[in-house]
Amino acid sequence: MQGTAVKERAAKDNIRRRFDQNQRDCMFTIMSLLPELSEQVLREVDVERLIAELRAINKQPVVDSQSVSEKSETREGSSTDGATERSTSESGVNEDSASRATDVAGPDANHLLDDNSEPAKRxxxxxxxxxxxxxxxxxxxxxxxxxxxxxxVHVQLNMIGRSTYLDSVIGKYTGETGDQINLEGRYESFLSIADEQNFLMLSWWFLNRGWRTLMTRVSRATEHCIGQLSLKERLSHRELTSLFNNIHIKLREDGLVQLLPKILLPFGDACIDDYLSANRLTSSQVFTPVFVRLLDQLRDVIESSDFLYVFNCSIDRLTLQLLETLQESFPESVPAPTPSGPLLPTVEGESAPDLDNVVKEFEVYSASSESRVVVVQLLPRIAREGHQILNGVPNQYLENVSASREIQALSAAVYTAENAPI
Structure with missing residues (x-):
């Protein structure tokens, strides 16, 4: 019994070390994949280009009144000199008239002269x-x-980690002693290096195709929820939180959850062919029996209620962290002053109290103590945080979501699943 207990303790310590190492591998893998995703997101949703366009407008030259005055003096001088000779004067008048027509006509004349004129600037x-x-x-x-x-990444690597662990156990006990061991669930064959690589390569679909479907949905929901929001409106932090929550709700109402499997994995012949051709792979090369079973189990996990629950928790967690960071853009609210005291009843024969001061005091007391910031002042910080989420070093957002209890629980459930992935 003592020997059995020692073996069980050693086995548990071994699987715990393997699991912890697997979670660290997940973090390094995500960090290596984020730049590929970040480059595309920043290129497709290029806020910096818009800011540069705005600065270019601000730097456009303004018409100089002095130069206009000099042109006018030059014309007057030409007219005076032309009075000496009649023929020169007539020619000068004609040239001056042509010059005035060009100055006054402006863009309309340019449009008549050039059919390929640029459209009006924004x-x-x-x-x-x-x-x-x-x-x-x-x-x-x-x-x-x-x-x-x-x-x-956590689901994929923990599926691979479980297979690798079971392979090591089988190799150790059957190779050295020849004893038969009884594993829970079904385990048919070892995981080859090619199957492992092809399985992990599936993340390419999300990094290069699937996220664009997500971008379309997010852009549409954002336009719907804040399209009418005035740039000059003053928002409190509570109202900003409500805006983000409304966008999340709109995305759920538009069926984003149902699209998650197609966002994360290639579904259908057209998508699979696109995935294979983009990575210079063939169907026979990838879709081995082992790979197909891995892919089926991965789809089952993604379509499960547990995956959806963890997804919603992760979104809420990152959004809360984002809003806490944006709190720095709001000045600290000043507490409303307490009223000086109730009004004393008037005594017959005395004058009534000054109600103007009382009304002003009540207005200050009843005013909202929440600090507010103009929308246009919040936009640069909001855009910058999007950059930090994808490119921050150290990436506190990634560390936060990876260390969440929900992600760790999902990883543990996959790592210790009763049904073996292969």
Missing amino acids: TKVDIWEDIKIQSFTRTLIAVYTESLLTML
Whole structure:
């Protein structure tokens, strides 16, 4: 009994060490994949380009009144000199008239002269509206993609980790002693290096195709929820929180959850062919019996209620961290002063108290103590946080979601699943 207890304790310590190492491998893998995702997100939702466009408008030269005055003096001088000779004067008048027509006509004349004229440039308000939508959109894309990538990698590596552990156990006991061991669930064959590589390569689909479907949905929900939000409106932190929550609700109402399997994995012949051709693979090379069983189990996990629960928890966790960071953009609220005291009853024969001061005191007391910030002032910080979620070093957002109890529980459930992946 003592010897059995020692073996069981050693086995538990071994699997615990393997599991902990597996979680560290997950973190390193996610960090290595994030730059590929970040590059595409920042290129497709390019807030910095809009800011540069806005700065270019601000740097456009303004018409100089002095130069206009000099042109006018030059014309007057030409007219005076032309009075000496009649023929020269007539020619000068004609040239002056042509010159005046060109100056006054402006862009309309240019349009008549050049059929390939550029369209009218956008105003600053138009650009700011785009910055508003894309700032929220990019940050929310970062929240959703980092959550999904974290979950996908943890599921994949823990499936591989469980297979590797079982392979080592079988190899150790059957190779050395020849004893038969009884494993729970079904375990048919060892996991080859090629199957492992092909299985882990599935993350390519999300990093290069699936996230774009997510981008479309997030952009649409953001436009719906904040499209009418005025740039000059003053928001409290509580109202900003409500805006983010409304976008999350809109995404759920639009069926984002049902799309998660297709966002994370290639579904259907067209998507599979796209995946294989993009990675220069063939169907016979990839879809071995071992790989197919791994893929089926991965799909089962993604479509499970547990996966959905962890996904919602991860989104809420990162959003809360984002809002706590954005709290720094709001000045500390000043507590409302307490009223000086109730009004004393009037005595017959005395004058009534000064009600103007009392009304002003009540207005100050009843005013909201929440600090507010103009929307346009929040946008740069919101856009910058989206960049931090994907590229932060150290990445506190990634550390937060990876260390969550829900992610760890999902990893443990996959690592110790009764049904072996192969």
